[in-house]
Amino acid sequence: MVVFKRTHTCGELREQNVGQNVTLSGWVHRARDLGGLLFIDLRDRFGITQVVLDSAKNKELYELGQKLRAEFVISIKGEVFKRKDANPKLPTGQIEITANELHVLSKAEVPPFTVADDMTEANEELRLKYRYLDMRKGPILDNLVIRHKAMMATRQFMDSQGFVEVITPILSKSTPEGARDYLVPSRVNPGQFFALPQSPQMFKQILMIGGLDRYFQIATCFRDEDLRADRQPEFAQIDVEMSFATQDELFPIIENLVQSIFKHCKDVAVDAPFLRMSYADCMEHYGCDKPDLRFGMRLKRLDSQAQASSFTIFHDILANGGTVKGFTIKGGADISRKGIDEYTSFVGQLGVKGLAYIKLQDGTFSSSLAKFIAPEQQPEWQKALEMENGDLAFIIAGTTKKTNQALDHLRRRVAKDRKLIAANDYKFLWVTDFPLFTYNEEEGRLESEHHPFTSPHLDDIDLIEKEPLKARSSSYDLVLNGYEIASGSQRIHDSHLQDTIFRILGLNEEERKMRFGFFIEALQFGTPPHIGVALGFDRMIMILVETEGIRDVIAFPKTQKASCLMTGAPSEVATVQLKELKIATT
């Protein structure tokens, strides 16, 4: 006796179905008793359909209906009628169903928050604890469906390009580099541990060494880090690697992949090829390595103008290797004195002491620097800043690092304040030629800017031992609207060079062998040149569905304390479990 087998979903019936006998199953969204007539909004993921129980036609059924409460799961049979008062807000608003059978499939306790849309939003903790109720509200399931579509589009596209999806191990080897590993004690090998992979990096390179040629995977990766709003302990990445190829082959593939995802999920046509800019140019023109190109306000270098001014602070900064830079806000002359003060205090929070400005209004040059800039020098400043009448420019002086940082923040802040960002605008940028190393001041040692498998830039091989911080790498990021959404590199395919890099990174021979020995050995048996990239899948979906919380695009996310409020994970475990693993808590 199957009473719940549906003929239609709750989002499907239209005027052309009038007269049909149908079976619907779903949740009681709302019920309204108008005395003798009971109206039920029956809901599933696909929509809402109005069901009518008429006591004049079927008193028993009407009385059963009166016992329904919100979120009961029911199944109804009935006939589709045209509604007298159509509801234009609902796709099914033209029809209603007069029920002649009703079965309660599951009762429901009063939920901790109302699923019906118009109620006040519950707090996030409660929504995470009762994730299944939050799902019924709509947006989360919609996001999961878009995520599914993006995975389908990814796989179809990569398959069409000859890439083979390979599942790499989750129970993997600990090679701490960068983030902390999650560890898994081995029962069979007491005292030893697996690590959950921070990425399938070495496995995908091994697959190239094995001759797979083109690999991809939507891979789950793990990092035991302190979480930020857009981070999760486990996350998904579209992981790609290909042999005998360079950027010129890889970039178009990734561009077409992104186009396919955006087309498939959001019907947005993304332009390609994407712009490319070197890391050095990015820092010069935007002060950061992930510029948001949806708006202008490129940074201008004003070193020579500052040198020619009579401002001794500028002279001192320049003499110490610092810089003077600024950017122009079109029509920004309308920013008030108070506004300028607010921006000054904004950059002050970033550790910058002063914010200079130049205003060009009604043909008049006014500036906080006026007394240091001779009238004949004013056109030089205007020209360098590409100022026109009605514009305002902000200028900061200091160390290159701090000046860039502050101008980057200020630029983004101004764009937000002045609403310079259009909706549905997707600006992609390849940032290339990152430095090979950065200097970790805390630990007093070199670190890989990207990761230790990244090939040095072919022109900079000679620098890596002599002046490592000047060496560029053959690496790149893909930036979308100010977010880094992908990162990759040409890989080292020479075991000697790989070993050298590990040595420069400060790993002694023992460490190199323990952690990476198998990989350095693998490189020795005939490794093809290869290149790859990893796209942050969760983050891309987050941008696609226009939310700012990574938790909105993950079915069962963890809190910032890395716990699952729904299941209560992590939790204490039985002593016998720890005993079998030969570990103890301390």
Added chain:
Amino acid sequence: MVVFKRTHTCGELREQNVGQNVTLSGWVHRARDLGGLLFIDLRDRFGITQVVLDSAKNKELYELGQKLRAEFVISIKGEVFKRKDANPKLPTGQIEITANELHVLSKAEVPPFTVADDMTEANEELRLKYRYLDMRKGPILDNLVIRHKAMMATRQFMDSQGFVEVITPILSKSTPEGARDYLVPSRVNPGQFFALPQSPQMFKQILMIGGLDRYFQIATCFRDEDLRADRQPEFAQIDVEMSFATQDELFPIIENLVQSIFKHCKDVAVDAPFLRMSYADCMEHYGCDKPDLRFGMRLKRLDSQAQASSFTIFHDILANGGTVKGFTIKGGADISRKGIDEYTSFVGQLGVKGLAYIKLQDGTFSSSLAKFIAPEQQPEWQKALEMENGDLAFIIAGTTKKTNQALDHLRRRVAKDRKLIAANDYKFLWVTDFPLFTYNEEEGRLESEHHPFTSPHLDDIDLIEKEPLKARSSSYDLVLNGYEIASGSQRIHDSHLQDTIFRILGLNEEERKMRFGFFIEALQFGTPPHIGVALGFDRMIMILVETEGIRDVIAFPKTQKASCLMTGAPSEVATVQLKELKIATT
């Protein structure tokens, strides 16, 4: 200077390409120096192409070629020529390339075993340690490509049926039930642990409670068990769940999924609908719950014939609730006395004391039971065993369990010996209505036969408390050629019934709350009836590619000691890592 950008793979060139200038990159498979002429077999995943270096045309290149060794990675440019002596074994055998450029991209040490196919097989440990070299030999990469195709077919089909793929957490809650959990210590919550999921069971049910309607996932699952040849600590399953549905909706979907996979990966047309048989009938007719239907020899019950015989051992066994069963081998009368002795000793190893036989040859009835069966009873035995002239039947008596077990093994052994199994024959069977519980004699308690979320059979609800071992469940397995490849059930959607099942399983209120409290609570807020299944993906691929080792279809498998010989995982970790996790080894 990109020298390795290919115009073609090594498996691509044909006679119609003669005269073209091409660039190929790959591995030196073999090189033969005929004195002035050097022939290189250049290999990649796609094939082998012959390259010629002619010292008369280019002495320098020839001399460079002489330095090549096996597994060097090289790139060559040259012209395609028609071969004088075509090699019919190679798809590219009609052509060869006369090289005019050659670049060594990577040298190679002498590998621990030769990649070229005709060399002796290396032992498995060495092949696992140098997995990347083993991959280059061929079959493993081919298996990975078929695996990829099967994943693509799965996703395309499930998507077409409205199923949404959702990634469920790997860092999950420990709910030990059945197998051992892999545990992950939490740094943020010291003393607490995540568990790696044995299956996404509760998450997928929660997704149904959340209203997703149709879910699937190719999910990685984990079991810390002692491994057998076809088990791995981490494995993949096609995980499916759907709401408002029963077997009659689910079975055709899974049948069409399997058809799609077999068609897509092997161009095999699988017949559907699949046969269905109850667990009870399976045990009766095949003595096991995963019968191989590629051959006949169904078991026949001979209780009444045995009772009518004069054999007191039969009488005793029947009086003690045992049984007498057997099966007939068509044309088996050719089995010699020695053959019968071997089968007798085979079942002896399974703990069965005797193996009786009946032979019908040249119209003569002969049997080890001859003196106990009166001539007028002989036709009864022949009829029950469906014997014809030239047949032989084997008969076993004992407890139902042991008799079934022995006859099942014997039946499979005979099929193998007599080569009754055709190649490329795929026989599917749904086995339904499993018992709800089994009795764990060691622990003296009831266990779920399937898992505790399985709904009792609707007709047997009354039995679950009174006579639990007699209650059937609404569960089913999908069997292929004697392997269980899928398992599923209608789920309990009533929180009270779910709680009752946990109670019958011996969990006290505290345990129920600790382990499953969140799930029992979730069931209370309006749970749709739902049903699901999980297909063992690795095992299905194993059958598809006709190998008997699960490791052959996994990129980086673990040994039976649950370790990875390539990376050395699991391994010891730094003390600081354990300190941060607040755990110690004991």
